[in-house]
Amino acid sequence: MRLTGITKRFAGLVANDDISFALGQGEIVALLGENGAGKTTLMNILFGHYVADAGYVEAFGKILPPGDPKAALDAGIGMVHQHFTLADNLTVLDNIVLGTRRLFSPRLDRASARKKIAAIASDFGLAVDPGRPVGTLAVGERQRVEIVKALYRDARVLILDEPTAVLTPGEAAALFSTLRAMAARGLSVIFISHKLNEVMAASDRVVVLRGGRVVGERRTAETSREDLAHLMVGREVPPPRLGEAMRGGARLRLDGVTTDDSHGTPLDHVSLELRSGEITGVAGVSGNGQGSLAALLSGLIAPVSGTLSLGDAPVRRWSPRAALGAGIGRIPEDRHTVGAIGDMSVAENAVLERLRDRRFSRAGFLRADAIRDHAAGLIEGYQVKCPSPEARIRLLSGGNMQKLILGRALDGDPSVILASQPTRGLDVGAVAYVQQQLLAARARGAAILLISEDLDEIFALSDRICVMFRGRMSEPFDRASKTPAAIGAMMAGQGFETEQAA
Amino acid sequence: MRLEAIDAPSTPTTLLYPVGAVLVTFVVASGLVMMAGASPLAVFVLVARGAAGSQFALLETLTRATPLIFTGLAVAVAFRARLWNIGAEAQLYAGAVVTVVLGTGALPLPAPLLLPLIAVSAMLAGALLLLGPALLKTRFGVDEVVTTLLLNFVMILFVSMLLEGVLKDPTGLGWPQSQRVIAEARLPRIIEGKRLHWGFIVAIVSAFIIWVVMKKTALGTEMRAVGHNAEAARFAGIPVGTVIVKTALLSGGLAALAGFSEVSGLKGNLTLDLSPGFGYSGIVVAMLALLNPVGVVFSALFVAAIFVGADAMSRSAQVPSYIADVMVATALLTMVVAVMLTRYRIRRR
Known part of the structure; x- marks a missing residue:
């Protein structure tokens, strides 16, 4: 041929x-x-x-x-x-x-x-x-x-x-x-x-x-x-460097949480703790409950049983708005259908989560100047290449769209960050940029949950690693304590049968 | 043949295709006119003259456009948030019923108080009528196309019942019609002795207000977000169900204003033929305007002009006025195709 x-x-x-x-x-x-x-x-x-x-x-x-x-x-x-x-x-x-x-x-x-x-x-x-x-x-x-x-x-x-x-x-x-x-x-x-x-x-x-x-x-x-x-x-890309962890207290905790199956495989009695200044990596083959975990932290679904606690207090009413109000920055898995609205402008997408904030609307009326300035700030601060804040976001490449979503999620220094497949489908330059930003947020003390199918990424960024299999979550372990091969075996279900028997 | 998406349509094409759509409409209509044995050019001249050739014709077109602007806005607002409100007809009648109930002497108030009160009550009635389908949609996922469409028939039968019963005009010689509203409940005429009334001004102002709401407010942005991508809107913390309910209230209220304006401004009483399908034509008006509130004013004028012009034409040329329906329908179809062509290009093989 x-x-x-x-x-x-x-x-x-x-x-x-x-x-x-x-x-x-x-x-x-x-x-x-x-x-x-x-x-x-x-x-x-x-x-x-x-x-x-x-x-x-x-x-x-x-x-x-x-x-x-x-x-x-x-x-x-x-x-x-x-x-x-x-x-x-x-x-x-x-x-x-x-x-x-x-x-x-x-x-x-x-x-x-x-x-x-x-x-x-x-x-x-x-x-x-x-x-x-x-x-x-x-x-x-x-x-x-x-x-x-x-x-x-x-x-x-x-x-x-x-x-x-x-x-x-x-x-x-x-x-x-x-x-x-x-x-x-x-x-x-x-x-x-x-x-x-x-x-x-x-x-x-x-x-x-x-x-x-x-x-x-x-x-x-x-x-x-x-x-x-x-x-x-066309240029050298340095691998991300994980600095010394600055561990702090628990920011978000799951205790025996089970969810419904509206976002794929449901969570099955999952317990997890996200601590300040630490990246927790979740490895697993896609479709083993990562979708439910991400939806839970995004506020899209609430636990059916078990508790979700922020700081020390268990949450009662849980919604995307509650999650935002609690200072959770969210990077969704699917930026095209969940993270952004393709037919709306870059600026509108940039403030979508905070439309009702005093900053961007007063008495129901949008503050167009403030919105444009904010969008321009994100575009500049996160190196988003786009024709103008008024451009429809669907015209942006995947990497640039992701940078904008990243900027939106990191805006206001969230205490907890959910990063679901944050670099999937991105080019090498954008991958490095997104990873650097996550590490910078970690250095500022955010508690980060990183869900990724890319084992290399999990290893490169995580302080602690958990593996998900059929909705269940392994005990977290230090990233240096297991080889990729051992994690690969866990991703295929090793170690999960015994748990069920017990 | 295949379709390829065009990322950024150029300005000439976005202007050229709608013009082409109107031309195609006239070509199709010409064919039909010739089949009816008349000269297309002469007929179109008659239509144009009938729609705008005299003061009377022009005012008649504006009068006819008034309810279409309201129902067009109602549909445009709802469709923008992907709430498929096919029930503007029923909401129109709800507004008309309230106008008659409150306007026939039940409330002895001066006009400056009575008219706003009736208008707001009419809007409430229309809003409540669409609230049911909206709640069924957000709570249980019931398809609002079905519920709003069927409510049209429920409403028309309900109005029929009222007109044969409690609202029947005792002096109406047995006709199913209501009493006339009192003078304080009449919208004044813009020019004394002509049919055009203040409802038209209210419609224009409404279009401007809706434009501001859609463009300049957080609610409008939320409505567009829900319409474009409800999943992403929900993720971003926008209460999708609440936004849909608010949209329904706004849309139902606007459609009800059409009923209020027709009774209070034009007819003076309620009959079963108050609306020759203004609620359904509102869908055409909104689609022709590409759901733009300001565009609704112009597309309502266009549709009204064709109807009024065709009525006048059919009286002098031997062509049935149904040509107006064909032209409006053709315009809608060609406009939809034109919009598609601005966003996609067709490739052969």
């Missing part, structure tokens, strides 16, 4: 600028780049979701017609999206077969399909149970189904978009060994990533994108993390 001169513009922004590279048979190529570097756009052009403004895609010697996913499928290109495209209520088998038969074909012929799936499963070590409804599968299993689905359609080139974003370290390792097995059988793989260590571990060759251009191509064996990081960012 070969890409030549791919260029794609979006309203004045060049997402892809004259990108060319080739993929050989049996090769694993990693497409590395910061968010916004144009990786996903490129993959969508490759697969025919977008039409390139210039350039073309060649597969097995033939030029693909642009903008035609079906032609890409027929040419043997399979794509596994970051967000899976599976129907929850259908079985694995039906999901795989879906779309491969003609609409009015009377027979589904499940038997031969099952045989073919079994063959694929044993060839590549992709164990799937064809009879189970997809809704009952874990995330890692769903990804396997997606891969089997592509292989079932005789894909010879597989494209994976951020495949490890939702996996535990163990699952990610299994995925990469599957990819190796596939490459050994002559399939070609492209995977998109912004994580250096997995690129180093799993690829044969790395193509680095920055600002929509190919800025470098390396054989993985002949390069280093530092070299790739430099190419990707």
Whole structure:
């Protein structure tokens, strides 16, 4: 497969600028780049979701017609999206077969399909149970189904978009060994990533994108993390440095808290203490109760049983406004749908939590000047790149939006900070900035809860670490006391069974 | 064919598409006029003349626009917060009933006291009528499209019952109509001897007040926040349910003012044909104005002009006045498409 001169513009922004590279048979190529570097756009052009403004895609010697996913499928290109495209209520088998038969074909012929799936499963070590409804599968299993689905359609080139974003370290390792097995059988793989260590571990060759251009191509064996990081960012990024902890008293405490399941897996008798000047990291595979924990601290849900205490006093009425009033700064997991209102301006979003404060409204009337000044202050103070405070916030990049939300959360020196996936999907520069700001807040004495799926981040920032599994929370431990592998095992449930027995 | 989002639509396109929408409306209408065997140009001239060709025509258009401004505002306010109030018709009648109950001599007050009192009471009635669906929505998640729509029929039957019963005018020769309101409860005419009344001024002032509320107050910002993204609004500490209830009270009150203004300013009494669907037309008016309160005034004038003009035209040309309904409906559809085109571009393959 070969890409030549791919260029794609979006309203004045060049997402892809004259990108060319080739993929050989049996090769694993990693497409590395910061968010916004144009990786996903490129993959969508490759697969025919977008039409390139210039350039073309060649597969097995033939030029693909642009903008035609079906032609890409027929040419043997399979794509596994970051967000899976599976129907929850259908079985694995039906999901795989879906779309491969003609609409009015009377027979589904499940038997031969099952045989073919079994063959694929044993060839590549992709164990799937064809009879189970997809809704009952874990995330890692769903990804396997997606891969089997592509292989079932005789894909010879597989494209994976951020495949490890939702996996535990163990699952990610299994995925990469599957990819190796596939490459050994002559399939070609492209995977998109912004994580250096997995690129180093799993690829044969790395193509680095920055600002929509190919800025470098390396054989993985002949390069280093530092070299790739430099190419990707264009500058050196120092790792965050955790200063001496200045531990103080407990600011927020959970005692045997159980919640409802309106925000995913409910909390199950969770106890936790957040102390001043300390970052508590919560590790875990997504969907094990982190959503409920974040919702609880945000004020979106109240405990069904157990108590939530601020300082020494247990809280009675609990709401987002109460949480704000109690001095909890909140950085939500999903900045696009929860953290910000895309169609409102940067300034309006900046004061959304404090509209009724004396500072920003008097007798119900907004103080436009104060709001604009405040927004301008956040934009300046948190290095938000935006055209003006009046710009709709949806026009900002993810990193800049997150910086604004960070500024909003840290405004007024909150005593407790909830940071839920604060750096997910951000580019390296923004990640470093957000982490620095969290550390600065820690130094000022805030009690910080950091929820992250990125184990490296948990290790880099946390004083103490807890692991969540199926709504339950491990005892906190010092970050130096366990290895990442041990935590990975806990994330998969080790140590939680005994607790239940006891 | 596919749609691609445009991040920042350019100013020319945001102006060009609505103009195109109006042009398409006239093209479609032309086709229908030709099918009716008349010349489109002549018919449009007649419509324009009927809507604005004389003092009488112009005043008639303004009179017709008055209730449309109120119901348009009611819908614009509610839709902005994603409260789908389809019940402006019922709220209009609620306001009209209160106007008749209080205005037929029950309260012997001078006009400067009586009119504001009736107006506020009418607003309260409309607000209370929408409070039920709003509470059902926020408490139990009941779809307000269904409840407000069905309340329209409940209300019209309720009014029918009143007009056949307690509110029936004993001197009305058996017609289902109420007594006339007393002189102190009549909104004065702007020009003596013409039909245009002070309700029109109240409507314009209301539009300005609503514009201020939406643009300059914390409540307006909260309403827009809830409308754009209720989840994010709730996260930011905005009491979403309370905001929706406040929106409902405001919206219901505005729609009720249409009923007050029609009875007190124009008709003088309550009949079952007080509103030829002003509540529903309010939806069209609000959508054409893209929910902008000031825009509502202009779109109400546009819709009123087409209706009034088409009525006049159908008297002289042999084209049914239903052409007005078609034109308003076409204008709405093309405007919706035009708005979409300013935000998305269509790609072929």
